[in-house]
Amino acid sequence: MSHKLKEVLKNISIDCVIFGFNNNELEVLLIKRAVNPYKDYWALPGGFIKKNELVKEAADRILFETTGINNIFLEEFEIFDSVDRFPLWRVLTLGHYALISPNLYHLSTGSDSLEVKWFSINELPDLPFDHLHIINTALMKLRNRVRYKPIGFELLPAKFTLPQLQKLYEVILGKELDKRNFRKKIMKMKLLKMLNEKDKNNIKRPALLYKFDNKNYNRLKEKGFVFEI
Amino acid sequence: MSHKLKEVLKNISIDCVIFGFNNNELEVLLIKRAVNPYKDYWALPGGFIKKNELVKEAADRILFETTGINNIFLEEFEIFDSVDRFPLWRVLTLGHYALISPNLYHLSTGSDSLEVKWFSINELPDLPFDHLHIINTALMKLRNRVRYKPIGFELLPAKFTLPQLQKLYEVILGKELDKRNFRKKIMKMKLLKMLNEKDKNNIKRPALLYKFDNKNYNRLKEKGFVFEI
DNA sequence: TTTTATTAGTGTATAAATTACACTTTTTAA
DNA sequence: TTAAAAAGTGTAATTTATACACTAATAAAA
Incomplete structure (x- = not known):
């Protein structure tokens, strides 16, 4: 040492x-x-x-x-x-x-x-x-x-897609999640800011990009919001 | 020392x-x-x-x-x-x-x-x-x-009543809980063993006594049960 | 330019859980 | 016997969770 x-x-x-x-x-x-x-x-x-x-x-x-x-x-x-x-x-x-x-x-x-x-x-x-x-x-x-706790977001780039977020949670939790229900649940939490950009990485249908809204997360937390997936 | x-x-x-x-x-x-x-x-x-x-x-x-x-x-x-x-x-x-x-x-x-x-x-x-x-x-x-985690039970005597359990959670969580909903929720978890005894401590209507069923809790946990109040 | 392929995005139905609420019953004390 | 105090209970509305298949948007291939 x-x-x-x-x-x-x-x-x-x-x-x-x-x-x-x-x-x-x-x-x-x-x-x-x-x-x-x-x-x-x-x-x-x-x-x-x-x-x-x-x-x-x-x-x-x-x-x-x-x-x-x-x-x-x-x-x-x-x-x-x-x-x-x-x-x-x-x-x-x-x-x-x-x-x-x-x-x-x-x-x-x-x-x-x-x-x-x-x-x-x-x-x-x-x-x-x-x-x-x-x-x-x-x-x-x-x-x-x-x-x-929304710490999973730290593993993603600043700009990410919902399919990427879902994949991350599937890998960590070791189980498959339904993408309709996952998307609805995440969007309802209002923790993401939608960007007017799409993921252009050799994908046939490029997905929308989002970023984590830390400011809003803290605001909601103060009001008693509890993150849970 | x-x-x-x-x-x-x-x-x-x-x-x-x-x-x-x-x-x-x-x-x-x-x-x-x-x-x-x-x-x-x-x-x-x-x-x-x-x-x-x-x-x-x-x-x-x-x-x-x-x-x-x-x-x-x-x-x-x-x-x-x-x-x-x-x-x-x-x-x-x-x-x-x-x-x-x-x-x-x-x-x-x-x-x-x-x-x-x-x-x-x-x-x-x-x-x-x-x-x-x-x-x-x-x-x-x-x-x-x-x-x-059902650690709150440790604070109660081995035999306790549902009103006692509810009061404990109200004190720890700092908020009032509805006794009908609390009772339904707890009973549904199947973590308590009902005793054929009543609490006889100067109470007009003595309440039923229960004890925490640790064995069943561990069994349910292995099957994926998650305790949450 | 058209067609194909791949992936993102979406809506509906059912079941389960949560929330809000007031009256009845059971006991002991008066 | 009556009164008092607390335990115990049921119902309705709302919200959340779960399960599921098809449409749309793009890039690659023909």
Whole structure:
């Protein structure tokens, strides 16, 4: 790690599970570790919290330093506390996750990472520590959360189509949705702004483009609106 | 604290917010601190995690040592990480909460607590550290959680009446519910076992007693049932 | 230019759930 | 025996959820 042990809280670390959506599949961002233990292994971006850092600040910094990604909404989802999960000493890890639209972020390595890459969650490499368990836990939490908070939208480009949104939810929830009912339900929530543009990506019947109306979502939320899919 | 600093992870502590339900009010369990800082103050039961302890084990032990309560379901709900929240050094606190039926548990003090007592959440004493913030956050999380998981039942005695259950939900959710609709909704879920007994507590028309059918709840859950109030 | 192919977009019927509401019954206390 | 207090109950209207097939709009192919 790039920071001296004396600068950090050596018993508390952070691991980040960054989900993306591509080719109608969920993906997760991994780094190739530059340091031991498990040098050269693909693993979750992670690191230790500095002594005077808030958890949120640390998560943002660690993610940026290892992958080049910043300015995303990281959320704590679980504490991983097995006694021997880190081979050298006792470490509790605060798991964080985020959903991002992969094409919006430029990836770069840092001193702790040799390489950064997206992996389909259906084709993960061997992972060190309990990182597979962390990813699976994050996925379970994501599946539940996405139904009660409009975080799924973060996985789409700023401009998206209703068929894309539906596909995203089908992939996350693992079930087929009726497009008539899905469309009616979403449109009724009044969370989308229709754009006077169509998706022109080699499609016979180009679909209308929308964007998420965050301002209206917050306004409705204050009035007691509850998102649910 | 009763444990030597060298035995614990001094940067990670646990605070427990234990909710009870009494006189149609939510209550929270506090201890009078036996040690500095803030000796003699009423505060949340808390302590440090031992070096080879799982978070869950630590939470259970800390709660038992400070209040005499054990064998309850503690759940982590938030991390409190302000840099100066503990005056002597950097401490991150893993907030845990639980709901219990107060009459089922015998309270006792330990070496860290001079006294243990229930306080109405509407009449809290001055609290040290950020304990008021911790309690308010727990309450917010509780209000949401109680709608999507049948944890509210934990606040009632093993045998309870439907009017008691409704009152509990009204208190937690902060709104009045129609007793006809509430009764229909609850009975339809098939989570209660009707007892051939009535509540005989100085009531003109004694109500039927029920108990929560955990076995059936788990069976229904496996079949895809989702609790929601 | 016309035809074909592919996908987006739409409407209707039924079932289920939610919401709003007042009176009857059952017990204990007076 | 009567009064009081609370539990228990049913109905109607509205909203939401679910299931389903055809039409329309475009680009590619002929």
